[in-house]
Amino acid sequence: MVSKLTDEQIMIQSMVRDFAREVILPTAMERDKTREFPAANLKKLAELGLMGMMVPAEYDGAGADAVAYVLALSEIAYACASTAVVMSVHNSIVCESILRFGTEDQKQKYLKPLARGDFIGAFALTEPLAGSDPSRQTTSARRDGEHYVLNGTKRFITTGKNAGLVIVTAKTDPAARHKGISAFMVKKGTPGFTAGPMENKMGLCASDTTDLIFEDCRIPVEDRLGEEGMGFTIAMTALDSGRIGIAAQSLGVAQAALDASVKYAKEREQFGQPISKFQGIRWMIADMATEIEAARQLMLSAAAMKDRKENFTAQASMAKLFASEMVNRVTAKALQIHGGYGFIKEYPVERFYRDARVFTIYEGTSEIQRVVISNHILQDKRAF
Ligand code: CAA
Numbered sequence: 001m002v003s004k005l006t007d008e009q010i011m012i013q014s015m016v017r018d019f020a021r022e023v024i025l026p027t028a029m030e031r032d033k034t035r036e037f038p039a040a041n042l043k044k045l046a047e048l049g050l051m052g053m054m055v056p057a058e059y060d061g062a063g064a065d066a067v068a069y070v071l072a073l074s075e076i077a078y079a080c081a082s083t084a085v086v087m088s089v090h091n092s093i094v095c096e097s098i099l100r101f102g103t104e105d106q107k108q109k110y111l112k113p114l115a116r117g118d119f120i121g122a123f124a125l126t127e128p129l130a131g132s133d134p135s136r137q138t139t140s141a142r143r144d145g146e147h148y149v150l151n152g153t154k155r156f157i158t159t160g161k162n163a164g165l166v167i168v169t170a171k172t173d174p175a176a177r178h179k180g181i182s183a184f185m186v187k188k189g190t191p192g193f194t195a196g197p198m199e200n201k202m203g204l205c206a207s208d209t210t211d212l213i214f215e216d217c218r219i220p221v222e223d224r225l226g227e228e229g230m231g232f233t234i235a236m237t238a239l240d241s242g243r244i245g246i247a248a249q250s251l252g253v254a255q256a257a258l259d260a261s262v263k264y265a266k267e268r269e270q271f272g273q274p275i276s277k278f279q280g281i282r283w284m285i286a287d288m289a290t291e292i293e294a295a296r297q298l299m300l301s302a303a304a305m306k307d308r309k310e311n312f313t314a315q316a317s318m319a320k321l322f323a324s325e326m327v328n329r330v331t332a333k334a335l336q337i338h339g340g341y342g343f344i345k346e347y348p349v350e351r352f353y354r355d356a357r358v359f360t361i362y363e364g365t366s367e368i369q370r371v372v373i374s375n376h377i378l379q380d381k382r383a384f
Contacts, residue, residue, distance in 0.1 A: 003304070005067070012064060013071040017078075019048060025079035031206035032351050035198070037162050038083045038206055045076070045087060046117020055095050059107055061115040066241070066303040070248040074299075077252025081355040082206035084252060086120060088245035089158045093238040094121025094167055098185070101226040101234050110165055110185055119164020119188070123242075124154035124212050125235050131155075132368050134169070135178040135232060139214060141170035146221050148172070148184060150192070150214040156362070160210030161195040164188050167238075168212070169231040181231035185223045192217030203354035240313050241306065242363045243320035247299040250323035250359050251292065257327075257334035257352045258288045264338055264347075281337055288330045295323035314376035321369035324359035331356045 005013075024041050031038060045051055053069045055061020064072075069091065077084035098111045114121050130137040139152025150170055157166070166186045173180030186193055196211030226234050262285060265276035275281050298319040305312035331353040335342035342349045360366045375381050 005071075009065070009068045009071060012068045013075065015048070016050065016072040016075040019044070020075045020079035024076065024083055028080035028082075029345075029348060029351065031080065031082060033205075033345075035205045037208055038080065038086065039162070041080070041083050042086060042117065042120060045083075050076070050087060051090055051117035051120075052095055052111075052115025053091050055099055055111060055115040059099070059115055060112045061095070066244065066306040067300060070244055070299055070303045073245055073248040074252035074255070077249040078256045079252075080206070081249060081253050081352075082204045084249045085204055085207045086159050086162075088242065088249060089123055090114070090121045092241040092245040093123040094165070096241050097123075097167055097183070097225065097234055097238045100237065101183075101230070103222075105222065106185065106225070114165065120159055120162060122157055122159040122163035122166045122212075123235075123238065124157045124160075124166050124168040126155050126157070128153060128155045132365060134235065135181070137169065137171065137181065138174075139168070139170040140174060141172050141182055141184060141219070143172070143221075144218075147218045148182075148221065148224065150184065150186070150217040150219060152214050153196075154212040154214075156199070156209055157195075157212050158207060158209055158362075160212050161198060161208040166193075166212060167225060167234075168214070169235055170214075172228050172231075176229070178232035179229045181235075182228045183225040183231040183234045184219045185225055186214075186217065186219055190217055190219070201358075203351070203357055239363055240316045243316040243369070244299060244302045244306065244312075246359055246363050247295060247302070247316075247319035247323035250320075250327040250356065251295050251299055253352050253356050253359075254288070254292050254295065254323075254327040254330040257331045257349055258285070258292060260347070260349055260352075261285060261288065261334045261337045264341070268339075275337070284333045284337060288333055291326045291330060295319070295326045298322055314373050317364070317369040317372040317376075320363065321366055321373065324356075325366060327356040327359055 049062035052061030053064045057063045125134050127137045141148040141150050168184050168186050171180050172182040192215045194213050199209040268275045302312050302315040302319040334349045335353050341347050
């Protein structure tokens with residue numbers, strides 16, 4: 001259930017909306033072309049407290065709730081989806097994992113600078129041969145005295161090149177399945193840790209996605225996050241929050257596509273009148289708006305459950321599943337409404353269409369969300 005937004009949530013939404021549309025949006029198209037990492041924007045986001053949004057003030061964060069966070073994130077996605085995904089992984093996966101599973105020393109050492117936006121966080125779970133099934137990852141972390149020695153390759157890591165700190169999962173017990181996985185915090189510049197070349201992606205072009213390579217990379221024991229064997233639980237817990245964030249990104253892009261379509265349909269004339277007068281266009285706009293509203297409610301409901309400290313795993317997957325599939329339908333309709341102009345890069349809907357495509361894939365495919373949801377509904381695990 002979603003209750004009325006609080007004054008504070010409305011204030012944050014309105015502040016971020018103004019900022020995103022005035023500062024971030026005007027250069028989004030250019031960034032998509034140049035693939036330049038939005039470092040300057042992220043610095044401004046940090047100044048506004050948006051890089052440690054749900055981190056308490058005692059750790060230099062803004063202490064906002066999850067509802068305010070998803071409202072803010074969808075406003076950033078409205079302006080620039082590439083900037084939004086960096087903000088999303090940093091906040092909902094990296095900061096939250098350290099807040100929840102880190103020791104006091106780790107929070108002082110890593111969470112505080114992350115929350116201030118001094119450097120950006122990344123999360124490395126996926127591997128070349130372990131995507132939907134991260135329990136079969138093979139990156140190893142061998143204990144050697146007061147260090148772990150990491151070896152292996154992580155794949156498709158958001159902010160892989162630009163992150164100052166990466167949470168990496170690796171097998172401390174190769175014989176065990178998920179219980180053999182541990183999590184480590186690895187700083188940029190640690191010997192034996194390098195980022196591969198940037199992937200040449202279809203969308204989200206200004207956010208870097210790279211391999212991360214670990215070759216005899218020595219990590220002090222004090223930089224292990226959680227106990228040995230807790231890495232999979234840390235990752236799954238983080239992904240619950242991350243998935244609400246993908247719903248927020250989807251919502252922002254979909255709303256931008258709808259707004260662009262409404263503007264275009266009112267301006268574009270054919271057969272002697274604006275195309276917004278035609279029922280074929282009006283029905284598309286009605287369907288787009290309805291689906292966006294449904295996704296918004298699912299997103300807010302999952303975030304509110306999180307704020308109430310209820311188990312929101314299934315609701316996060318529902319919000320992610322519906323919103324990410326919704327934005328693909330909505331951006332396709334937006335492109336159709338724009339006709340030939342939708343297919344060229346002078347109009348933003350072409351970028352929205354490309355940016356949205358990965359939302360049904362990363363942080364768990366639509367198929368994985370259906371596994372999570374059906375497990376919850378049936379109260380019975382699927383047999384792989
Ligand atoms: N919260 C806490 N713990 C959880 C959990 C959750 N939501 N879901 C599962 N667990 C725990 C279980 O309780 C279990 O623990 P115990 O054995 O101690 O009881 C353990 O995890 C294993 O659970 P399962 O046996 O159910 O796990 P599984 O191996 O069958 O996999 C899965 C379940 C849902 C398929 C999971 O593997 C999954 O989510 N896969 C998709 C991975 C994914 O989303 N990858 C995205 C990469 S990150 C990314 O894209 C980030 C980016 O850069 C943008």
